[in-house]
Amino acid sequence: MKLSELGEFGLIQRIQKLSSRRAPGVVVGIGDDAAALNVSSSALQLATTDMLIEGVHFDLSFTDYFSLGWKSAAANLSDIAAMGGLPRFCLTSLALPPRISVEHISEFYSGFSELLATHKTVLAGGDTCSSRNDFIISVTVLGEVKKNRMVTRAGAKAGDKVYVTNTLGDSAAGLELLKNRGKGPGARVQGSEIKKLIERHLRPVPRVEWGRKIALSGCASAMIDVSDGLSSDLSHICVQSNVGAVVYSGKIPFSKALFRSAGSLKKTPLHYALSGGEDYELLFTTPPAKIKRLLSLNIPVTEIGEIARTGGLIIVDDKNRGRRLKPTGYNHFSRSALRSR
Amino acid sequence: MKLSELGEFGLIQRIQKLSSRRAPGVVVGIGDDAAALNVSSSALQLATTDMLIEGVHFDLSFTDYFSLGWKSAAANLSDIAAMGGLPRFCLTSLALPPRISVEHISEFYSGFSELLATHKTVLAGGDTCSSRNDFIISVTVLGEVKKNRMVTRAGAKAGDKVYVTNTLGDSAAGLELLKNRGKGPGARVQGSEIKKLIERHLRPVPRVEWGRKIALSGCASAMIDVSDGLSSDLSHICVQSNVGAVVYSGKIPFSKALFRSAGSLKKTPLHYALSGGEDYELLFTTPPAKIKRLLSLNIPVTEIGEIARTGGLIIVDDKNRGRRLKPTGYNHFSRSALRSR
Numbered sequence: 001m002k003l004s005e006l007g008e009f010g011l012i013q014r015i016q017k018l019s020s021r022r023a024p025g026v027v028v029g030i031g032d033d034a035a036a037l038n039v040s041s042s043a044l045q046l047a048t049t050d051m052l053i054e055g056v057h058f059d060l061s062f063t064d065y066f067s068l069g070w071k072s073a074a075a076n077l078s079d080i081a082a083m084g085g086l087p088r089f090c091l092t093s094l095a096l097p098p099r100i101s102v103e104h105i106s107e108f109y110s111g112f113s114e115l116l117a118t119h120k121t122v123l124a125g126g127d128t129c130s131s132r133n134d135f136i137i138s139v140t141v142l143g144e145v146k147k148n149r150m151v152t153r154a155g156a157k158a159g160d161k162v163y164v165t166n167t168l169g170d171s172a173a174g175l176e177l178l179k180n181r182g183k184g185p186g187a188r189v190q191g192s193e194i195k196k197l198i199e200r201h202l203r204p205v206p207r208v209e210w211g212r213k214i215a216l217s218g219c220a221s222a223m224i225d226v227s228d229g230l231s232s233d234l235s236h237i238c239v240q241s242n243v244g245a246v247v248y249s250g251k252i253p254f255s256k257a258l259f260r261s262a263g264s265l266k267k268t269p270l271h272y273a274l275s276g277g278e279d280y281e282l283l284f285t286t287p288p289a290k291i292k293r294l295l296s297l298n299i300p301v302t303e304i305g306e307i308a309r310t311g312g313l314i315i316v317d318d319k320n321r322g323r324r325l326k327p328t329g330y331n332h333f334s335r336s337a338l339r340s341r
Numbered sequence: 342m343k344l345s346e347l348g349e350f351g352l353i354q355r356i357q358k359l360s361s362r363r364a365p366g367v368v369v370g371i372g373d374d375a376a377a378l379n380v381s382s383s384a385l386q387l388a389t390t391d392m393l394i395e396g397v398h399f400d401l402s403f404t405d406y407f408s409l410g411w412k413s414a415a416a417n418l419s420d421i422a423a424m425g426g427l428p429r430f431c432l433t434s435l436a437l438p439p440r441i442s443v444e445h446i447s448e449f450y451s452g453f454s455e456l457l458a459t460h461k462t463v464l465a466g467g468d469t470c471s472s473r474n475d476f477i478i479s480v481t482v483l484g485e486v487k488k489n490r491m492v493t494r495a496g497a498k499a500g501d502k503v504y505v506t507n508t509l510g511d512s513a514a515g516l517e518l519l520k521n522r523g524k525g526p527g528a529r530v531q532g533s534e535i536k537k538l539i540e541r542h543l544r545p546v547p548r549v550e551w552g553r554k555i556a557l558s559g560c561a562s563a564m565i566d567v568s569d570g571l572s573s574d575l576s577h578i579c580v581q582s583n584v585g586a587v588v589y590s591g592k593i594p595f596s597k598a599l600f601r602s603a604g605s606l607k608k609t610p611l612h613y614a615l616s617g618g619e620d621y622e623l624l625f626t627t628p629p630a631k632i633k634r635l636l637s638l639n640i641p642v643t644e645i646g647e648i649a650r651t652g653g654l655i656i657v658d659d660k661n662r663g664r665r666l667k668p669t670g671y672n673h674f675s676r677s678a679l680r681s682r
Contacts (some may be wrong), residue, residue: 007638027385029582032493033423033565034389036486041382044368048375049390049481050468051434084373091443093392109592127391128397138434138479145377152373224374238371 001102003130011102011128015109021138023122024086034118035125037089042310043144054134062178066203068137069111075143075227077119078206082225083152084215085145085207087121091137095131111203119208151215151284156222156241160285162305163294165210166229167255169269172199172276176265196257204280210299211282219294223284228277231325235313237285244311247325250318253302274315274325342443344471352469356450364463366429376466378430381511384485385551389420395475396665403519406445408543409478410452417482418460418547419621423566424493426460426486434479436472452544453605460549492625497563497582503646504535504635506548508596509571510610513617515542517606532607537598542667545621545645552623562634569618572666576654578626585652588666591659594643615656615666 016030028036039045052058052072080087174197176243214220222237238245254269262269286294298323357371369377393399393413421428496512515538555561563578579586595610603610627635627649654666
């Protein structure tokens with residue numbers, strides 16, 4: 001069905017059905033001037049917002065609408081996770097070009113809502129409008145965290161160990177496979193590996209439970225989610241904490257799927273981990289005295305380096321040779337290439 | 342300066358200077374995964390978000406960047422005002438095409454911050470990214486309101502009187518003058534009138550103080566801000582409150598500037614008030630028993646009609662002839678024409 005047939009009110013009613021006016025904490029939901037929410041009085045309120053633009057952050061020839069909805073939620077939930085917070089409410093603004101049908105939007109919201117529901121996060125409001133060309137998605141997530149349990153980017157200290165959850169690089173390799181589509185590098189990667197890598201690119205899992213466990217345990221001195229690649233995101237911690245860091249390339253954890261595919265992709269797993277983003281794993285620092293407690297949490301974490309007093313970001317290879325990684329991170333304005341965020 | 346020269350980090354630092362990490366209530370501001378905010382425990386949290394897209398909601402040949410920033414803040418502050426709330430925090434997402442310079446962005450944020458500062462609202466976070474073509478602005482404002490003082494769109498009852506603050510229609514007339522630019526209808530409007538009407542279009546004033554006063558006094562049974570035009574916005578109240586309404590065209594308040602310009606604009610003031618939006622005045626309903634209290638608040642309000650049990654939205658002219666106004670409101674997907682929101 002064309003959007004112009006359904007109209008804005010019809011669309012809002014459809015979206016309303018996906019949310020609930022009577023969800024816990026939502027006093028006024030979709031359909032008024034603003035959402036009205038009951039928030040905890042003993043906690044800090046967390047708020048994060050992210051914009052995804054067709055042709056800049058995603059390409060509709062690579063992704064289905066369900067996955068796009070999922071990922072739009074994931075990126076923001078991951079930001080709350082990186083503060084050690086609990087996501088609670090969500091607002092969306094969508095700008096819709098004429099070619100997008102009502103069915104597309106329903107698929108988008110199915111993916112979006114499925115991931116929100118996993119984290120008991122309620123769609124409480126938003127805005128829809130038309131766009132001339134591109135599909136544009138803006139998501140705001142509100143969450144909460146206990147005052148003395150919040151983890152920022154700014155607390156890392158010299159001597160702290162650097163940890164990352166799960167594995168890195170899959171998402172960037174998955175994007176490359178999507179771009180190549182059975183041609184060029186990657187054409188000989190096994191079907192089951194391709195599926196795993198692409199899945200990690202299209203439907204990343206925000207580490208909300210892990211982030212909360214780590215924060216509540218008091219083990220992390222600084223934390224960030226890996227959305228721009230290890231080198232950029234660790235640089236953010238270094239800049240905000242006013243420290244340097246050393247990372248050992250041989251310690252960075254990779255999935256079996258990435259190891260097996262790397263040869264035919266013609267790039268190393270390290271390349272994908274350092275400069276590819278969107279893994280949405282957690283990168284954090286832990287003082288030595290708290291490592292034992294961290295490991296008792298039963299979260300898949302790997303120690304990959306340590307914090308230094310100064311010196312920027314150094315990566316040390318298997319032969320113990322160090323080189324400096326550019327601490328500037330991903331510059332969203334210096335690259336014109338498509339980036340699937 | 343080109344944005345690519347300054348880079349994302351440079352831009353974020355410039356924006357950070359405009360906000361303050363040490364602003365009241367802001368525990369973590371711009372520069373981390375999420376903002377962390379101290380919110381009142383005795384109040385409801387209000388959250389609203391709005392997206393403005395170049396070519397759909399604004400035209401850079403009509404507006405300067407300062408005004409655009411101002412208006413982006415105004416639209417969201419007005420939503421908080423319409424709930425009777427106090428705006429407190431703000432997040433922005435900007436998508437910037439290559440042609441926009443650092444100076445443009447500074448001007449945008451100057452206008453944005455000036456209006457925020459008037460309302461003691463703090464820029465606490467956000468996101469910047471690149472866009473291929475259009476300048477895209479997404480703003481989220483968080484506010485608060487006492488639980489028993491919030492005013493929604495849903496409380497109007499048969500017999501309540503319909504009120505509007507200040508005057509209607511100036512903004513839509515101002516937009517028409519901007520589009521015509523001294524040609525066609527409007528070419529003979531006086532310079533001082535043109536200035537007033539255009540000012541009301543480019544730099545609308547959100548009625549935050551009035552909204553709060555009205556809400557705290559308990560005088561309003563339902564309230565909305567006039568952003569899509571009187572007919573659309575009163576329809577929203579009717580639909581959400583499950584009532585009808587009668588409006589008397591002769592009672593609708595117009596500015597002197599609009600009255601004087603209307604002849605040469607070839608449209609009636611009524612036309613601009615009914616179907617033009619963006620006045621950002623408050624439209625609300627008051628039970629007869631509370632009119633005295635309302636009038637004692639010293640806010641410029643005008644009674645323009647009353648709420649009926651049913652019957653949709655009727656407008657009655659000076660000769661006492663009624664006609665039905667379409668209750669569908671502004672359909673953002675059925676018009677392709679440029680709309681300066």
